[in-house]
Amino acid sequence: MDTISAIKMRRSVRNFSSKAVPDKVLFEILDATNHAPAAGGYYNWSFIVVKDSGDKELLANASYEQEFVKFSPVIVIVCSDSSKLESDFGEENGKKYALQNTAAAMQTMLLAATTFGVGSCWCSIDKEKAVRNALKIPEEVEIHGIVLLGYAKRVEPMVSKLDLGNITFFDEWDKKVRKTSILFPLFSKLEEAAKELGKQIGKRRVKKVVSKPIRAKQKTKKK
């Protein structure tokens, strides 16, 4: 599957079949995740893979009590140690980049999963302390979220997306230049259609103008 197809076919999956994700596939997904970009080259992420332990129920409770979480064949807890980022970029930026790095990693994980035909869902943790205690995560390590992995029971519909024309500005905030055809293929198609229509109308007009003297010529010939 090419990258654009994976991006556009990815859906949040919350209904998983009982089919297990083979370890080889899981390894490939995590390996691809590990190739995500990271600010300053500081790779702050680490993963805890929960497959068979009894902690799935606890994770579901710690994730806004979302029941479906516990039925996920694999739950990956995405952790972050921002200490190196903070010492290089300062506390505020270090924390910000740590979050951005793990977000890039999590999105990479979702896309890699899609490529392997594995369904996924990025889920939030609201009871961090419970997860920390149960999985023995050190205090200095943050928990940035969890990713559910498994085979989807059904094909999920696409959630409606924002209109690119409303959220893309040119040169400055709120400056919408809708005529940039490469960025707005639909708009350019309309433009093309309008041009074609214009040409057709133009041709008809030209025909009319041309045909008059011809008819007049023919008439004079007959005479």
Ligand SMILES: Cc1cc2nc3c(=O)[nH]c(=O)nc-3n(C[C@H](O)[C@H](O)[C@H](O)COP(=O)(O)O)c2cc1C
């Ligand atoms: C930071 C973040 C947190 C999310 N947390 C949850 C969550 O706790 N539970 C859930 O069902 N989906 C969660 N999602 C998934 C979104 O609900 C989902 O991406 C959105 O509805 C769009 O649907 P799609 O992923 O199928 O395109 C989260 C997504 C992100 C990026």
